[in-house]
Amino acid sequence: MSAVLNPHGHSGDHAHDDHHGxxxxxxxxxxxTNHKDIGTLYLLFAFFNxxxxxxxxxxIRAELFQPGLQLVNPELFNQLTTMHGLIMVFGAIxxxxxxxxxxxxxxxxxxxxxxxxxxxxxSFWLMIPAALLLATSFFxxxxxxxTGWTLYAPLTLQMGPSMDTSIFALHLLGASSxxxxxxxxxTILNMRAPGMTLMKMPMFCWTWLITAxxxxxxxxxxxxxxxxxxxxxxxxxxxxxxxGGGDPVxxxxxFWFFGHPxxxxxxxxxxGIISQIIPAFSRxxxxxxxxxxxxxxxxxxxxxxxxxxxMFTSGMPVTGQLFFMYSTMxxxxxxxxxxxxxxxxxxxxxxxxxxxxxxAVGFIFVFTMGGLTGMILSVAPIDIQLHDxxxxxxxxxxVLVAGSLYAMFAGYYYWSPKWTGxxxxxxxxxxxxxxxxxxxxxxxxxxxxxxxxxxxRRYADYPMQFADFNAIASVGAFFxxxxxxxxxxxxxxxxxxxxxxxxxxNPWVDEGGKGAEGLEWEVPSPAPFHTYETPPRLDATATRxxx
Amino acid sequence: xxxINVRKTIKNSAQRCVxxxxxxxxxxxxxxxxxxxxxxxxPGGPGVRQYNLHPAVTKVAEDQAWLHWFxxxxxxxxxxxVFGVMFYSILKHRKSVxxxxxxxxxxALVEIAWTVVPFLIVIAMALPATKAVVSEKDTTNSDLTIKxxxxxxxxxxxxxxxxxEGIAVLSTLENSQRVMSNSGGPKAGDSTDxxxxxxxxxxxxxxxxKIRIITTANDVIHAFMVPSLGVNQDAIPGFVRDTWFxxxxxxxxxxxxxxxxxxxxxxxxxxxKVLSARDYSAWVSGKSKEMSAKADDPxxxxxxxxxxxxxxxxxxxxxAACHQTTGKGGGAIKALDGSAVxxxxxxxxxxxxxxxxxxxxxxxxxxxxxxxxxxAVISYTKNNWSNQTGQIVxxxxxxxxxx
Numbered sequence: 026m027s028a029v030l031n032p033h034g035h036s037g038d039h040a041h042d043d044h045h046g047x048x049x050x051x052x053x054x055x056x057x058t059n060h061k062d063i064g065t066l067y068l069l070f071a072f073f074n075x076x077x078x079x080x081x082x083x084x085i086r087a088e089l090f091q092p093g094l095q096l097v098n099p100e101l102f103n104q105l106t107t108m109h110g111l112i113m114v115f116g117a118i119x120x121x122x123x124x125x126x127x128x129x130x131x132x133x134x135x136x137x138x139x140x141x142x143x144x145x146x147x148s149f150w151l152m153i154p155a156a157l158l159l160a161t162s163f164f165x166x167x168x169x170x171x172t173g174w175t176l177y178a179p180l181t182l183q184m185g186p187s188m189d190t191s192i193f194a195l196h197l198l199g200a201s202s203x204x205x206x207x208x209x210x211x212t213i214l215n216m217r218a219p220g221m222t223l224m225k226m227p228m229f230c231w232t233w234l235i236t237a238x239x240x241x242x243x244x245x246x247x248x249x250x251x252x253x254x255x256x257x258x259x260x261x262x263x264x265x266x267x268x269g270g271g272d273p274v275x276x277x278x279x280f281w282f283f284g285h286p287x288x289x290x291x292x293x294x295x296x297g298i299i300s301q302i303i304p305a306f307s308r309x310x311x312x313x314x315x316x317x318x319x320x321x322x323x324x325x326x327x328x329x330x331x332x333x334x335x336m337f338t339s340g341m342p343v344t345g346q347l348f349f350m351y352s353t354m355x356x357x358x359x360x361x362x363x364x365x366x367x368x369x370x371x372x373x374x375x376x377x378x379x380x381x382x383x384x385a386v387g388f389i390f391v392f393t394m395g396g397l398t399g400m401i402l403s404v405a406p407i408d409i410q411l412h413d414x415x416x417x418x419x420x421x422x423x424v425l426v427a428g429s430l431y432a433m434f435a436g437y438y439y440w441s442p443k444w445t446g447x448x449x450x451x452x453x454x455x456x457x458x459x460x461x462x463x464x465x466x467x468x469x470x471x472x473x474x475x476x477x478x479x480x481x482r483r484y485a486d487y488p489m490q491f492a493d494f495n496a497i498a499s500v501g502a503f504f505x506x507x508x509x510x511x512x513x514x515x516x517x518x519x520x521x522x523x524x525x526x527x528x529x530x531n532p533w534v535d536e537g538g539k540g541a542e543g544l545e546w547e548v549p550s551p552a553p554f555h556t557y558e559t560p561p562r563l564d565a566t567a568t569r570x571x572x
Numbered sequence: 573x574x575x576i577n578v579r580k581t582i583k584n585s586a587q588r589c590v591x592x593x594x595x596x597x598x599x600x601x602x603x604x605x606x607x608x609x610x611x612x613x614x615p616g617g618p619g620v621r622q623y624n625l626h627p628a629v630t631k632v633a634e635d636q637a638w639l640h641w642f643x644x645x646x647x648x649x650x651x652x653x654v655f656g657v658m659f660y661s662i663l664k665h666r667k668s669v670x671x672x673x674x675x676x677x678x679x680a681l682v683e684i685a686w687t688v689v690p691f692l693i694v695i696a697m698a699l700p701a702t703k704a705v706v707s708e709k710d711t712t713n714s715d716l717t718i719k720x721x722x723x724x725x726x727x728x729x730x731x732x733x734x735x736x737e738g739i740a741v742l743s744t745l746e747n748s749q750r751v752m753s754n755s756g757g758p759k760a761g762d763s764t765d766x767x768x769x770x771x772x773x774x775x776x777x778x779x780x781x782k783i784r785i786i787t788t789a790n791d792v793i794h795a796f797m798v799p800s801l802g803v804n805q806d807a808i809p810g811f812v813r814d815t816w817f818x819x820x821x822x823x824x825x826x827x828x829x830x831x832x833x834x835x836x837x838x839x840x841x842x843x844x845k846v847l848s849a850r851d852y853s854a855w856v857s858g859k860s861k862e863m864s865a866k867a868d869d870p871x872x873x874x875x876x877x878x879x880x881x882x883x884x885x886x887x888x889x890x891x892a893a894c895h896q897t898t899g900k901g902g903g904a905i906k907a908l909d910g911s912a913v914x915x916x917x918x919x920x921x922x923x924x925x926x927x928x929x930x931x932x933x934x935x936x937x938x939x940x941x942x943x944x945x946x947x948a949v950i951s952y953t954k955n956n957w958s959n960q961t962g963q964i965v966x967x968x969x970x971x972x973x974x975x
Contacts, residue, residue: 092767093757098903100835167904167934173832179809180792180834183933267810273793274808308667310677316687338795338830339806340787340813343709347702354694361690362683368658369682373674376666386662390655397647404643404697406636406704409804410625413795413830478622479799481830484838486753489611489764490618539673 047554055150058142059554060127065444066149067124072513074116074156075430079506081109086468086502089495094486102485103171104163110174111191114291115198116156118429122294123148123205125436126233128444130209132545133227135218135557135570140211148204155197162187173483175284178265178276181254188258192251199244206237213237218544220563224318227543228311231318232297235325239286239293242329247283250276274339281332289328291425293321295432296363299385302439303367305533305541306382307374313366320359320366327356337408346405353403357396364393375539380454384435387462388428395423398473413483416476422469434461434512439541442528445520446551453515460508467501542568614765616800617826626800629825629846630817633802635704643697650693708802711816714784716777722787722794722807722829724936725836726890729775732786736856739863741773742940745839750893753839769826772889774843776859778852782818791929791936792834798827798844806831819846834933836893868944870967876951879964883952886945890938891953899957904934909957919965922950923973943970 048056057063085105088096097105127145131138139145162169167185170176181188213234217226253264254276263269265276304311311317333341333349341349367389376382398420402408411417434457442448471494480491487495519525528550533541544563547570548556561570613619616629628634665671716734720727726744731737749768758764777783787796787807796815797804805815819825827842847855888897891908895901899909908914913921926946929937938946947967954963 091757092753093755094753095756098835099838100904103832103835103837171835177793177832180832183792183834185932267808271810274811307665308673309675312676313678313683315678316683338804339808340811340815343706346705346709350701350705351698354698355691357694358687358690362687364654365686366683368654368661370677371658371661372665373671373676374661374665375671375673376662377668378666386658389658393651393654397651400647400697401640401643404639404701406632406701406708407640407643409708409802410633410636410640410799412804413797474621474623477624478618479626479797479827480618481797481828481838483832484828486757486768486838488614488618488769489758489767490614490620490622492611493621535667 057146057149058138060131060139060142060145061444061552061554063139063145063149064124064126064128067120067127070149070152070156071117071121071124072517074112074120075509076513077160078109078112078117079509081105081112083502083506085109086499088485089487090499091496092487092489092492097485099485100168100171103173103483104169106483107171107173108159108163108169111159111170111195112156113425114174114287115195116152116159118291118425118433119198119202120152121433122233122236122291122429123202125229125294125298125433125440126205126209129440129545130212130230130233131216132443132548132552132556133230133543134213134216134221135544135561135563136212136216137555137558139208140216141208144204145208148201148208151197151201151204155194155201158190158194158197162190165190175277175280176251176254177280178254178257178271178273179267182258182266189255192255195251196248199248202240202244206240209233209237210241218557218560218563218567220565221544221567224315225567227297228300228314228317229294229297232293232300232321235321236290236293239290239325239328243283243286243290246279247287250279250283253279274336277336277339278333281335282329284335285332286325286328288421288424289324291429293325295388295429296321298432298436298439299367299388300363301541301543302381302385302435303370305439306379306385307371307376308535308539309370309374311366312369312372313362316362317366320362323359324356327352327359331356334403334405334408337405338412350403350405354400357400357403360396364389364396377535379438379533380449380451380458381435381439381533383455383458384431384438387458388431388435391427391431391462391465392424395420395428398423410479411476413481414476415472415480415482418482419469419472419476422472426469427465431461434458437517439533440545441517441520442532443545443548443550443552445523445525446528447520447523447525448528448532449516449520449525453511457508457512457516460511461505464501464504464508468498468505469501471495471497471501542566544568544570610760611764611767614769614826616824617766617769628802629800629819629821629823630802631820632704632708632817633800635707636802639701639704642700646693646697708815711784711814713782714816715781717784717786718775718777719786719788719812720775720796720807721940722789722791722796722833722840723940724791724834724933725829725840725893727775727794727796727829727840727842728790728940734781735778735853736859739856739859741775741859743771743773743775743843744889745841745893746770746772747888747892750839766826768839769828769841769843771841771843774824774845776845776847776852776855777819778849779819779822779846780849782816784814784816786812786814788812790940791933793831794829794833794840795831796827796842797830798825798842800825801827801844803827804830819844822846822848822851839893868942868967870943870971872944873966873968874944874947874951874964876955876962876964879948879951880955882944883948883950884956886941886949887952890941891949899953899959906935908953909959911959914953915959915961917961917963919950919963919969920973922953923965923970926950927970927973939974943967943974946970 165187170184170188170191172180256262257266263271265271331353334353475494530549531546564571625637628637717732719730729741731739787805789807789809794807801817803815803817825844829840894905901907926938944967947965947970950965954961
């Protein structure tokens with residue numbers, strides 16, 4: 026990314042950027058304290074993990090292409106599903122959103138940088154040893170953990186040493202997330218430019234503010250659960266070990282008390298990105314800004330009281346099942362409000378469909394399908410049929426891939442001109458969008474049928490009747506994987522090399538002056554190394570700098 | 573000379589290339605074409621390209637299927653309404669057709685409406701679901717109580733109360749299925765309709781009787797799932813949970829363990845055989861007689877030949893999946909052929925491993941098997957392949973070791 030790769034290359038009024046001698050070469054990245062550099066590091070790290078996790082997924086799909094074991098044995102298969110989940114959740118989606126936050130929050134609120142620049146560096150570099158620990162666990166005796174990403178006890182007690190390294194890795198990632206969240210909260214609450222009140226703040230900042238609180242609330246809970254697992258494994262405790270009177274179901278409660286808010290941690294920033302893009306390309310203000318903020322807050326609060334819907338088959342009493350069924354259904358209300366608001370924003374707009382808008386509309390369409398299957402799963406008696414089947418796999422890939430990942434693609438196409446100073450190729454963006462959308466649905470739509478027919482998830486081999494839908498899903502998965510390779514090679518790489526038409530300060534504004542709004546578009550493209558070193562004076566809407 | 577040699581080399585390598593290409597494409601073709609096996613619907617199990625829930629055999633499963641249709645209809649209506657509006661807007665309100673952007677960006681009335689209406693829809697969904705939950709969880713007044721114990725990787729069924737009390741069966745995937753899976757899946761000509769669903773001893777129950785299933789587990793969490801009966805209940809070690817079903821049809825119904833339980837997770841199916849009251853009574857009396865005849869006296873002293881013959885069967889049913897019929901194991905699975913533990917004159921070493929498991933449960937505990945079965949399988953491994961030790965382990969040794 027040229028802006029980032031060359032901090033000295035700016036001209037004009039930002040020529041004094043390097044007055045304090047920004048480090049160059051590898052030092053620039055290892056000692057990075059600039060929010061833009063760290064944002065770039067996070068994004069590249071996340072993309073690398075997306076590819077790594079994707080390769081694991083393709084190994085799974087290749088094995089499942091037809092019945093029988095051909096490529097991997099069942100132990101390795103379980104390791105693949107486990108590591109695919111852990112790496113995608115903790116290594117790809119979460120860091121990618123932190124990358125977006127680093128790049129965009131200071132630019133959007135008119136701050137010079139993140140509040141704690143060195144802490145920011147530490148949060149990023151902590152992730153590297155953690156990722157290495159996770160990735161190398163395949164080479165430890167007994168292989169990688171094979172418990173599923175949920176790490177249910179007491180299966181975790183049977184794992185080899187890789188379980189311990191993975192627990193350590195998750196501790197590091199959790200610490201990194203908590204530090205990152207503190208940084209984001211402090212930045213947003215203290216460093217907004219004068220005039221940018223909370224209720225004038227861009228939606229992306231709002232959703233991240235709420236996400237950061239969720240992270241601080243639940244990462245320690247995960248840390249607790251896995252620490253108890255660790256002491257059960259090595260220090261003779263019996264928190265979850267039934268042989269010593271422990272309770273494996275307690276693990277599930279603790280894990281999902283983390284796990285469900287975690288799901289929203291992975292989707293709320295996506296809502297934020299979409300809430301920025303839809304108005305920009307509809308040339309109309311976001312409909313119901315205040316209700317968007319309240320809906321986000323409601324989703325966050327509700328996320329703490331729905332966790333046991335992941336455990337409808339664990340044998341809860343009737344009242345427990347009913348409570349968690351009702352609370353889960355309730356989440357549909359604020360989520361629905363968001364979707365209605367987006368559509369109302371589009372209504373009577375003046376829409377154009379550049380790649381960011383395509384991904385945003387694609388997001389609404391496909392994410393809503395995931396939301397509706399979520400409604401179906403929330404009904405406890407139906408969940409009895411679908412629990413731990415491929416229906417659930419389809420559901421959460423519709424919300425995490427078509428949700429979080431599509432929002433990130435939308436965000437990339439929307440903001441990369443600001444990051445790199447060059448426009449991506451619209452043709453390539455459109456190819457990437459349609460290729461991803463079609464192959465995604467070919468991969469995951471048949472999984473609904475498999476789940477309804479009762480094919481359990483995490484199965485290395487399956488009855489013959491499931492063969493055809495599995496074959497289709499596998500073919501789709503490979504096409505989807507190649508689409509992301511295409512994205513990297515033909516969209517991201519040229520942009521990083523500075524190839525493409527130079528981007529205007531605000532590339533998303535038409536001849537009539539309508540389009541994207543916000544402080545990030547008030548600085549030149551590529552964004553100079555240092556921006557908003559003195560707080561800007563803002564107009565009444567807090568979207569423009571006036572001197 | 574040299575040119576001839578070069579030519580030969582080129583010709584040879586070209587031939588090799590062609591051969592390899594042919595072999596590779598043959599492999600690829602075989603790989604792709606096997607996706608089109610001759611396979612039929614399995615009554616009571618999955619159907620070919622089945623795209624909906626299993627046909628219900630119990631009232632509970634019927635309720636679940638009804639609820640699913642009900643929810644699906646509501647969701648489809650919402651889907652059509654929401655995206656009808658969105659795509660209408662996408663078509664009409666675009667810049668390229670000259671639409672000018674309007675200015676509105678809030679409306680209290682509309683916003684309240686689309687908060688309240690979904691809330692009402694949610695309540696409408698919750699009402700029938702509540703009824704189903706309550707009836708699903710009512711396990712009282714059962715006619716027959718059976719304990720289903722999940723084990724790595726098989727099911728144990730103990731008839732605890734009602735007709736057939738005292739019967740105990742271990743239900744394991746037939747080894748032929750596991751072998752088929754390992755060798756790359758069924759080949760043309762294999763019987764494939766019940767691939768991975770075929771067990772040695774099904775769970776036999778009478779029709780139209782309320783069967784209460786108590787679930788528990790010996791090692792890790794398993795789940796007892798039979799879709800057409802509408803049951804899916806985790807089996808949790810150290811705890812008992814229960815569920816119930818009342819099958820309204822005789823027949824065979826299939827399910828699989830649905831909670832990840834280790835490496836053989838895909839290989840512990842559930843087969844429920846529902847019989848008429850008369851057939852069930854006949855099965856119970858047959859089974860009881862068989863069990864009392866088979867009840868082994870652990871103090872009986874066996875000859876090596878008899879014990880080995882019995883051990884071979886026990887081995888095929890329980891051990892061959894991992895250690896292979898050759899005893900060579902593979903990967904992380906230890907070989908038994910030539911193993912120091914197996915050939916050791918100290919019987920206690922092998923007995924301890926079988927009773928308690930080893931390597932953190934990678935080798936599970938087999939204490940659910942009887943003393944005679946364990947003694948037989950140990951004697952078999954001590955006297956098979958290259959392990960010709962001549963040692964014989966009697967059931968009494970196992971009985972003593974358990975204490």
